Amino acid sequence: MSKTLEQFEQYLDKMKKYEHINTLLYWDMRTCAPKLGQAGHIDALTYFSTESFAMSTSDELYGMLETLKTPEEFAQLSDTMKFIVTRMQRDMEKDRRIPKDRYKVMVREQAESGNAWEDAKNASDFSIFAPHLEKMIALTKEMAGYTDPGKEVYDVLLDKYEEGMDSATIDRLFGELKEALIPLVKKILAAKQPDDTKFHAYFDPDDQRKVQDLLLSYIGFSKDAGAVGETEHPFTLNFSSKDVRVTNHYYEHDPISAMFSAIHEGGHAIFEQNVNPEYDNTAAGSCRYMGVHESQSRFYENILGRNKNFWIPVYEKVQELMPQMKDISLDEFYREINHVRNSLIRTEADEVTYCFHIILRYEMEKAIFRDNVPVEKLPELWNQKMKEYLDITPANDAEGILQDMHWSDGSFGYFPSYLLGSIYDGMYLEELEKELGPVDEILKEGRIKEITKWLNEKIHWYGSTRTPKEVIANVCGKEVSAEPLVRYFEKKYASVYDLK
Amino acid sequence: MSKTLEQFEQYLDKMKKYEHINTLLYWDMRTCAPKLGQAGHIDALTYFSTESFAMSTSDELYGMLETLKTPEEFAQLSDTMKFIVTRMQRDMEKDRRIPKDRYKVMVREQAESGNAWEDAKNASDFSIFAPHLEKMIALTKEMAGYTDPGKEVYDVLLDKYEEGMDSATIDRLFGELKEALIPLVKKILAAKQPDDTKFHAYFDPDDQRKVQDLLLSYIGFSKDAGAVGETEHPFTLNFSSKDVRVTNHYYEHDPISAMFSAIHEGGHAIFEQNVNPEYDNTAAGSCRYMGVHESQSRFYENILGRNKNFWIPVYEKVQELMPQMKDISLDEFYREINHVRNSLIRTEADEVTYCFHIILRYEMEKAIFRDNVPVEKLPELWNQKMKEYLDITPANDAEGILQDMHWSDGSFGYFPSYLLGSIYDGMYLEELEKELGPVDEILKEGRIKEITKWLNEKIHWYGSTRTPKEVIANVCGKEVSAEPLVRYFEKKYASVYDLK
Incomplete structure (x- = not known):
């Protein structure tokens, strides 16, 4: 040496x-x-x-x-x-x-x-x-x-969280989505909506913690290399691949939030736990591309976690750990975790209207950094956009502009990563089914760890050594496009809502 | 400047x-x-x-x-x-x-x-x-x-944890105790023992946590300046008077252990939370005398917590938080928390036989540092002394010599502090009753915070600026002696066990 x-x-x-x-x-x-x-x-x-x-x-x-x-x-x-x-x-x-x-x-x-x-x-x-x-x-x-x-400040920020990404590309991708989703959401909202009364009973946070532990372990989170904490807003952080921590928040009158936060943060954590340990604590480890990172958390949360088949092998155990769930059939549960509605809180949104929550934030950030809209005007602008995209108005700032912590530590430009992640997920899903067969079958048979292994080998192992473009090219062999995600949404929700 | x-x-x-x-x-x-x-x-x-x-x-x-x-x-x-x-x-x-x-x-x-x-x-x-x-x-x-x-190594270690203390003084104090306690324990063990069956039911650790929080708050632990964690062996540590943390351990078939660990560690924490904040993060803050420190945790745990009157204002709330306790009357509970018996685990021992657990460890440490007994002989020596003082033999090392973590980080010479703390407590109790009136009355009326205030003003405020001898002299105006503790034991257990 x-x-x-x-x-x-x-x-x-x-x-x-x-x-x-x-x-x-x-x-x-x-x-x-x-x-x-x-x-x-x-x-x-x-x-x-x-x-x-x-x-x-x-x-x-x-x-x-x-x-x-x-x-x-x-x-x-x-x-x-x-x-x-x-x-x-x-x-x-x-x-x-x-x-x-x-x-x-x-x-x-x-x-x-x-x-x-x-x-x-x-x-x-x-x-x-x-x-x-x-x-x-x-x-x-x-x-x-x-x-x-x-350089244009906002492009610098976008590139910081997702290297190689700029607002021209995001405008195109988000544009493709908007075009398809606005009519889709209209159709869904006109269809018959499920009754969610049972999901507002009291669910003991201590039981929710037990369900969270079950789900984390089920998807492949390693407790030997991980820990769980409780915070206002769930997040994941890591010291190395050997110590990766997630947090959660438990709502007494909503059992679903903590379950899906667990699966989401668990997805981030599984990524970090499976990076080549040789890269630990170096610029090669701990994936720094937030779109790629979110593509993993959101793959677990949405593509897998909101699939009915995901729950078939574990639903009885969930009911044992959280007795009120015994009143709720798997079908009812499945309808509720895919209940599309215009709602106020991003982290609680269904996977379809979630897109609008991100598009809104992306436009807010452009307003801040491009149009220099002054801070005191931001709550009003937020509420206007909520009305435009989601047809509702927050009653107060806590459920409006104050709901996310990202801007508080200066993470401007991070929000688009969530939706980029979902866009990548649409692409991964098509590739994964080509290679491993239908996801429905794999999940139904409780073979989810095979999917985790595929993601480990295709994505996680490389940590930060491949840029987002390289990751997509290596997994899918093509340029990024929102079309697969749109196809996924259209097929899935035609079935969930029995759309014509 | x-x-x-x-x-x-x-x-x-x-x-x-x-x-x-x-x-x-x-x-x-x-x-x-x-x-x-x-x-x-x-x-x-x-x-x-x-x-x-x-x-x-x-x-x-x-x-x-x-x-x-x-x-x-x-x-x-x-x-x-x-x-x-x-x-x-x-x-x-x-x-x-x-x-x-x-x-x-x-x-x-x-x-x-x-x-x-x-x-x-x-x-x-x-x-x-x-x-x-x-x-x-x-x-x-x-x-x-x-x-x-x-210098004699073991005296250096004793002085490290309790400045001014040496084995000659400890030999005298522990000798006074042994002389009085050996016949007292004999009498107690010959008397009628309470039935503890109800205390071996299943007590949900989540409920135990709620009871712990109630007790911590009841005795005066500030959550704004404190936090609680979970560990194998409960302990207290502090960053400053503004961030003092305790831990606890929850046994599913024993509700009493976590309650008394909470009160014990809470006593340590109340000490640290009430040191003059001017001393924060200096050699004047954070009491470094472990006998004095243990005198506070053990005052809360034993002198207050094992007094029936302590429970009168809170027992109903405890029963609400931990439903199985509804089957247990306050009298039954009081008998059980003062149930004297020869047992294996120091931290689970009653306050009387606890003294023998410390005397044993003190003698073990003298054997290690004075007589250079080799490590491989220690389990045998431990078991011999258990037989001698407590008339039982550990079935294995986990419930024998491995039960405490102290020696693992080199805290040799710490154990005597626990018993010195109790010896000081006997003295404080006599002084406190002189100044504030009978502790029974104060506790029964839910005025425990008046006792906390008295301890704050007499002891806590000074942090490390007064040596153990100065603390005793200032609170009690006399030399340290085990006699008040012996008087407390004799009076209390004559009543608990209806001794002649």
Whole structure:
């Protein structure tokens, strides 16, 4: 091993430890730390994130990467190390342009803004969050100005979460969807709707936790390499492929939400648990493409979890763990988990109208970053768009613009990933059935782990080493298109709603 | 502010952040991190603890402390800062003699040994733990050799957990207890014993958690400044007075264990939540005297929690939260929580025979550090002493020598603190009744918070600024003695067991 490579590996090792504890601080703030303990965690997070950032942009690291990129050094590197060195150098070019003190301001504001969002949502008062949102928008623009000067800010943000993606492509894909879904949803809403009364009884959160554990294990989540926490908004994070954590939220009068959050976050987690462990804690591990990531969570949640056959092998066990479910037949349950309706909350939406929730957010973000719509106008704009796409108006900000945490930590440009994920899912589904046969059969026979294995081998194993375009090309051999997803929706809902 | 003081405060601030994340890593390892994620945490903990230790023993800090101790600088310091500077300098003199690389070995071995102990306990196989125990003993001796060369190792360990305490004093106090308790326990065991059948029914752990939350809140634990986790062995830790965490363990066929663990750990936590917040994250905060600390947890657990009057205001609520308790009258419950019997597990023992569990461990530790009894002989010695003091023999190591985690992280010399705590409690009780009137009345009327306030003002507020001897002198105005505890036992159990 060359001396530089040895130094570089030691340096990576130290960086890894800082990232490790930043992840842990974030996890604990959300899942465990008490109200009065938040400030201590924010102090520590600000300090260690700043140190971590300084390390990832230091002259020392830059010098090592330059050396490792020289032909004679580079030729000696493993393929993984070649990827890591190339990727880190590219990221560094951008990140080094962010002044360290401004980065520190960003980290502190992210944490404070996250807490303000929680308070604002609890109080259903946008004005508590507005000044923080304003700061996050300004800071996001400022950061994009350093990393990608002269580029359209919103395209920089889209590319950050889904490399190679831009608003022209998204306009096309979302356009294809809108064109097909607006008439489909009209037909569905005109059809007979199921009665959902039974789903509003009281479901003990302790029982819901047991069902969640069953579902996680059923789809292939490893408890030896994972943990579960409780938060306002479910999420997944990981330290490495050996420690991947999901959270959930339990509603006393809705058993379905926590089940599908479990399957969704479980999908993210299965991805991370199955990345090549050689990539752990490097730029090659932990998939950084959010569209690709969401394609996995949403494949489990929707393509598999909202298929009736998914439930055939486990439904009796669910009824045992949550006795009120004994009053609900599998048919009734299946109708309800595919109950299409115009609703207020994205995370609770059915898979069809969900698309409109994302299109709305995508347009909001374009309004913020392209049209510079001022923060105080955003709730009104939100409500207008809700009326336009979903024909309802939120009664308050908590069920309107405050419902998602994403903007609170500056994750602008993330929302489109969810729908890109579903678009990819339509494509994967067609390919998977070509290779493994009908999904209905596989699920009905309780062979879901075969699907997990297929996804492991086709997608998960590669972590961040394949860009979204490469993933799609490798799995499906074609360009991305919304048509397979549209076909899936049209076929499925013609059957669910008995449409002509 | 002098320039050195300013630098010193910045330095303390950085140290605080390292300690903060070391505490968090430990918390997460015990309460949340999955099996395969432990190694990543151990790596991080080893790194940051070593850095933290290096910071607390650096020449830079030493120089600052020297300067701050000069008369002109020292005179300008606040009383708190005077305490901190003096205390840190004294600790540093000792710690600086530990080689940094040996400290690192110690930290890593502590973490690995903790995991080995857990595996050994689960497998009930001492041989899994033995090599780690051997290393921990050797490392403990080695460390004592650096910090206190030439001193009796076991006295160094006792002084570490309860400053000013030595084996001569403990021999006297435990001797007083033995003399009185051996005949008392004989009399009790000869009396009529209550029927405990009802307490072995199934008690849902989810209900037990609800009862735990009720009890914590009832005694004064603040949820805004605290959190609860689940672990094999309950413990309390704190980041500052604003973030104090307890853990618990729930046995399906024993509702009492988790209740009393909650009250015990709640007592530790109430202590930490009520230390002068000015002392947060300094050598003045977070009480470092374990006898004094245990005196608080055990005051809540035994003096208050095992008093019938404690339950009068809450027993109905407990029965609501845990329906099986409706079959159990308060009288039956009271008899059971004071059911004296020879038993195997320290943490499950009644308050009387508990004393023998500690005396046994104290004698074991003397055997290890004074008589150098080899590790492989320890299970046999343990079982001999169990027979001698408690007239029973463990069927296996899990319910014998492996039951406690203390030795796994090298906390030799800690066990006597529990009994010292009870000895102090006897003294506090007499003083408290002098000042506030009969505890029975206060508890019966649901005025337990008045007792908490008394303890807050007399003990908690001072954190680490008063040594155990000073605490006793300030609260009781006399030397430590086991006589009040003996009087408490004799009076209480004459009544519980209707002894002549």
